[in-house]
Amino acid sequence: MNTQEILNRFETVARDPAGQKDKYLAAGKKVVLMAPVYCPEEIVHAMGLVPMGAWGGDMELRDAKQYFPAFICSIVQSIVELGMRGAYEGASAIVIPSLCDSLKVLGQNWKYAVPSIPFIPMTWPQNRKPDYALDFTLAGLRRVIRDLEAATGATFDESKLAASIRVYNEHNAAMRDLVPALAAHPEITAAQRSAVFKSAWFMLKEEHTALVRELLSGLAAASPAAAKCPVTVTGILADAPGLTALLDEYGFQIVADDVAAESRQYRTDTPEDGEPLTRLARKFQAMDCCSVLYDPDKKRVEHIVALAKNSGSRAVIMAQTKFCDPEEFDYPLIRRACEDAGLPLIQIEVDRQMVNYEQARTMLETLREAL
């Protein structure tokens, strides 16, 4: 495939997760949904199941309102909305971690709103660094294994987990290589970049890695277009078509991201030494710089500034998911750090129900003019 065909393939997958699910189901595979923000996907993969991301969708909320007050984030609400409307039918289970308060209530409501798809809780420790957190992390992982075995009939074999960890580490590496490669090619639009990341949630990782590597080869041989205005994007999600279209319209190019559904997933590899399940727990202990992970030193704030500086970004755009308080608490500190570093920052509120992007347009237009 040429570069455009590969990009088209990513876009097709990103636009049609239900089609991907049906394809895997038709091939005799079982699908397990992975809710935001971090799930032990490697375990699901090792059991021969297909992990698929469930980060909701851009839609008007209707049925989910029976379960949630309006001030719960629309990612969580739209996951339930899709579940109630049958979009996830055929999935064998959903794994929901309790990393923020809205995710905690998602799990509880899911049991009653979508009883046909079993809820599997993943309880990660927030105080994850001390040695004593390891046993608790392992207990959480083992509980997921037990529940997956009950929900799917599949069995867990630790030697297979070692192979899946390799698949995931290789995918992480490919996604990390992708960021500078895309940055070197301003002709890749924000929408195309988003599709590469988004499609990762709906494909087996080995399939996605192969496609990403093919894209990287294609890009290496291609001549870059004229430079655009490089920016770093941070937030939980930045995949709304209305937002990516505006970034393209105003000539912004995302050269680095701290987006939870994108690069935050791929920063940390599972370590090489030790028993596979223990290594997976160690990976979580090593994770940092994320709004839903306890961060007493607020490393994330410095991380964003460094990311922007090192990538040559001229500004930082915070895609603020409405009602996401982990991100909202970080914003004042990020704003100050960016100011101190001489980096312009804008905060654009995004929402799964958003149809009007005029405020975002004005902010991006103003930023573009200022730069």
Place this chain on the structure above:
Amino acid sequence: MAEEIKKHRPPPDPNSAKYKLGQIAAKAYSDAQAAKDRGEPVGWCASNFPVEIPETLGLAVVYPENQAAGIAARGGGARLCEEAEGDGYSNDICAYARISLAYAKLKSAPEQDVPMPDFVLCCNNICNCMIKWYENLARELNIPMIMIDIPFNPDYEVSDEQLAYVRAQFWDAIHQLEKLTGKKWSDEKYKEVMEYSGRTSRAWLAATATARYTPSPFNGFDLLNHMAVMVTARGKKEAAEAMETLLKEYEDNHEKGVSTFRAEEKYRIMFEGIACWPWLRVTSTGLKSRGINMVTTIYADAFGFIYKDFDDMCRAYCKVPNAINLEFSRDKRVKLCKDNHVEGLLVHTNRSCKLWSGFMYEMSRQIGEACDIPVASFDGDQADPRNFSEAQYDTRVQGLMEIMEANKEVG
């Protein structure tokens, strides 16, 4: 212009529970200020952090949630929320957090001052919002943060693994505080604290359980005030004595056929959620004027911290409201409703509290069904006065009352 009429209230009886409990709550602030003035380190402490730890170590702490509630009740909520919003904090964030973060910057509020902290003690058993709030306090004030993570438990029982994780963190917190403050843990002192905590808790549970009498010997809004002592001081001798006084008063009220609910008790409800502190009088009057007594809340159950040893204490902190799953939360409330002959449930959909409100729709449906009682909800906020509509509250309470009335006629 109407002439102002001043009510001549009798001076408070120093032997009354109300007076004693008020003194304990006030003393918590003055003791902390005195410690600060002596040059001792003072902490800001999350409301469901194990109070036994600072109490045993002899550390003075104040509770930002109580401070924020006090500021909000005295009319300062909007001012401090707006101050935080000016610094970039979204108005979607918990109003207690906004008030506290604003106070950390201003270091003064006429409604309720507290000494500035030398460390913060965080526990997320009530919500993960606490983590973010305390991270920012620690960062802005450049002080250490001691964190105990008590994860939301998706299961009914506390697992051995969760207990081990929480126990390890309790000891880690103790050792960090010893190092930080030079104070030493004493098993003997802990045993004493545990005993007082048990006495206080038993008296609280027994006092709140007098709502089983009809009419109830107390107005449930009393509990909203008294719970401050349960949260912050239950390991103190004075708290045990004051709660025992409260129990005696409620039993005496029952014997005499009187109540602190100063109206005819026509209906009995459970109130769900944190109080609307800026609108306390309005929310209270809206009930009392209709003869509705809020006879119970989850607080009645929540602060019964009775445990036999350190492990049992860890388990108790894993079972606070907001750390437990829907089914366990529901069953506790169903028991309170049934034990106290509740006829209706009034739910505060609290804009500040995503976790408390986030599965309340489903849970309150289940409680209503299990107890065969009507459920009404209203929108409000624990501390931001802008998120409450008096007209909506009035309409919802009226609707609830009418269904309770109809049920009485049928029954």
